[in-house]
Amino acid sequence: MSFHDVVFPSRLAFGASGGPERHVEIVRLANGLEQRNARWSRARRRYTISTGIKSFADLRNLLQFFEDRGGPLHAFRFFDPVDHATAPPGQAVTPLDREIGTGDGTTVQFRLALGENRPVTKPVPGTVRVAVDGIELSAPDFSVDHLTGIVTLAEAPGEGASVTAGFGFHVPVRFDNTQLAVTQTAFDAGEIPDIHLVEVFE
Incomplete structure (x- = not known):
């Protein structure tokens, strides 16, 4: 898999939801206790984007971005609005962070x-x-x-x-969809209800 050094369009990412996912195996024993084993050494981030109602021009740009990445074939940059810098939200990064x-x-x-x-x-x-x-x-x-x-x-x-x-940073992600389905909601507008992105480890 290759990486395309482009950022997912922020205009279309507004309202995205998601964050870190951990894979922990939990075994419940007969005596009521639990054994918990971390299957991943680090968290993987997942995001879901619902475009809401957008113009056909915006949706076409999104479809073109999807096509240019080959769907889930090539990874790209994603700006996480909450977790994107070494400094707390609203503060500037420093070289001592x-x-x-x-x-x-x-x-x-x-x-x-x-x-x-x-x-x-x-x-x-x-x-x-x-x-x-x-x-x-x-x-x-x-x-x-x-x-x-x-x-x-x-x-x-x-x-x-x-x-x-x-520093500030982007999360490297890929599409977790093999298809983007556009629903027409007005004469010249529509929406894509579920766009899934998943972090890639490099």
Whole structure:
């Protein structure tokens, strides 16, 4: 599967619902106790979009986006309105938001992440801020691969130096539909009631 570096149209995503999904196997024992086993090491996000009544022009753009992705064949970026940055909603990211590594004197590449089990592979271009031991870096002291989430520093941080970052990000998703069904609701308007997106791990 390949990735198309485009964002799902925000105009058509308004009102989307969804969030993280965990797969936990729960076994109820005869004595009333439970055994719970996590089948996934990390959460996978799912989203449902109902377009509501839209013009045929909007729906055609959505159908074209679906066709250009080959339906569920190719992944793309999705803006989660609640979970899209290292900073809390309404606040600006800072270079101290998240620890992404510790210097050893030789390593220059670090992966953006929101914790041990949630790497970020699709940071939003222009939003990534990086610091080493609390001192913010600027170009050309670091660069970012916006398709992998790898930060490359021009100079390896010293032994024990804290490497931190703040950033905005998109969720890589694919369509979980093989068909989009348009319902005509007016002479020149219609809706697509159920569009399902599922996060892809890379």
